[in-house]
Amino acid sequence: MTNVDPKDEGKHEPDGADQLWNESWYFDFATTDGRLGGYVRVGLYPNLGTTWYWAYLVGDGRPLVAVHDHDVGLPKGTSLELRAEGLWADTVCETPNEHWSVNLEAFAVALDDPAEAYRGERGDRVGFGLDLEWVEAAPAQMSTGLPRYEQACIVQGEVLVGDERIVVDGFGERDHSWGHRDWWTMPWCWTAGRLDDGTAFHAFRPLVDLPFASGFVAPADRAVENVEGFTVETELGPHGLPTAATMQLGDLTLAVTPTAHAPILLEAPDGRVSRFPRSLCRFEVGGDGRTGWGWTEWCQPQQKPSV
Numbered sequence: 001m002t003n004v005d006p007k008d009e010g011k012h013e014p015d016g017a018d019q020l021w022n023e024s025w026y027f028d029f030a031t032t033d034g035r036l037g038g039y040v041r042v043g044l045y046p047n048l049g050t051t052w053y054w055a056y057l058v059g060d061g062r063p064l065v066a067v068h069d070h071d072v073g074l075p076k077g078t079s080l081e082l083r084a085e086g087l088w089a090d091t092v093c094e095t096p097n098e099h100w101s102v103n104l105e106a107f108a109v110a111l112d113d114p115a116e117a118y119r120g121e122r123g124d125r126v127g128f129g130l131d132l133e134w135v136e137a138a139p140a141q142m143s144t145g146l147p148r149y150e151q152a153c154i155v156q157g158e159v160l161v162g163d164e165r166i167v168v169d170g171f172g173e174r175d176h177s178w179g180h181r182d183w184w185t186m187p188w189c190w191t192a193g194r195l196d197d198g199t200a201f202h203a204f205r206p207l208v209d210l211p212f213a214s215g216f217v218a219p220a221d222r223a224v225e226n227v228e229g230f231t232v233e234t235e236l237g238p239h240g241l242p243t244a245a246t247m248q249l250g251d252l253t254l255a256v257t258p259t260a261h262a263p264i265l266l267e268a269p270d271g272r273v274s275r276f277p278r279s280l281c282r283f284e285v286g287g288d289g290r291t292g293w294g295w296t297e298w299c300q301p302q303q304k305p306s307v
Contacts, residue, residue: 004140004149006096010078012147012178014046019269021047022181025080025091027102027134028192029155029172030280034259034293035060036166037280038159040102040130042080042091048269049074053082053089055104055130057159058260058280063110065128065161066121068264094133097140097151100174104130108161114261115239118275129160134174138200138218144228145212148177150192152200152218173202173294184272184301189232191247191256193283193294203230203249207298215249225250239263240300241277253286256296275300 014021023046028039036059043052051074055067072084080091086107093100108128109121116122133156140151155172158165173192187207194200198220205213213230227250237243241263245256258279266274278297285291 004097004142004151008149009093009096009176011044015179017047018180019045019047020180020182021045021178023178024052024176024181026175027091027100027132027155027172028174028295029132029134029168029170030193030293030295031168031170032293034280034282036062036159036168036170037260037293037295038130039172039262039278039295040089040091040104042082042089044074046074051075051082053084053087054264055089055106055108055128056262056278057108057128057161058262063112063123064114064117064260064262065108065110065126066117066123066262067104067106067108067128068117068121098136100134102130102132102134104128114263115241117263118239118265126162127160130157132157132159132168134172137171137194138224141216141224141226143204143214144226146177146214147179148175150175150202150216152192152194152202171200173200182268183266183274183276183299184268186299187301188299189234189296191232191281191294191296193281193292195283195285195290195292197290199290199292201249201252201294203227203247205230205232207232217250217252227252234298240275242279242296242298245281245296255284255286257282257284258296273302275302 024043030037038057051072057065109123111123134153192202200218203215247254263277
């Protein structure tokens, strides 16, 4: 992994007429006690003329709060400001490689059962707002062999749900990628988190027999350590939602317990379907007792439409 060109924080030109050429910005967070977490994804599909916008919130004793809109118009110029019915969002690079702000005013749906995300997202309508900042906690790192980069961050600001105002003081990950993105062909696993000693980590790999993985470990008091090896074994429960996993990221062995799910059903222009569970997770390091929190995603292409 290498350092990031500040120019890469902005938009990129699509590669020809590839329908599935995509550019996305992800932002996730968790509080230090793991009782609240969320994420936002801005996904541009310029050759389809649309933006996919996701914003999710999970927490102890809370329903899943979800904004999932795949029909948002493309933002104009260099901006990432989005407007649609019941949605306004703006995602701003305040200082390249150092500071982003994420803002949202929208109507969301509250789901008591996260698996309802696979069955039409029937739930209660609720106001949902974000005023959050992602600030550098470690240098942004380009992934090996991929047009994407990741950065561990401190996350601060406010979340609004209905009449409730929640102060956030936690940590998280942000990433930016561009290129062909087919959610419906190959399964994969991505993870990122922070341990209680300040160590941040990230890893990605296809869940097929390919000799590729990418990631880093960023100790609080040392330089970022690039890690090429990443293995993961996952236990699945009903609806394919993960219940536990074991990960090996270089010398770091992690026992992973998903504590809240924020899944999405993804439908391709040609009718293919994937389930995409993204889960707030507790991590425990084998051998030394360190623990932490973060997010893990599993892409699960389906053989036929899910019901």
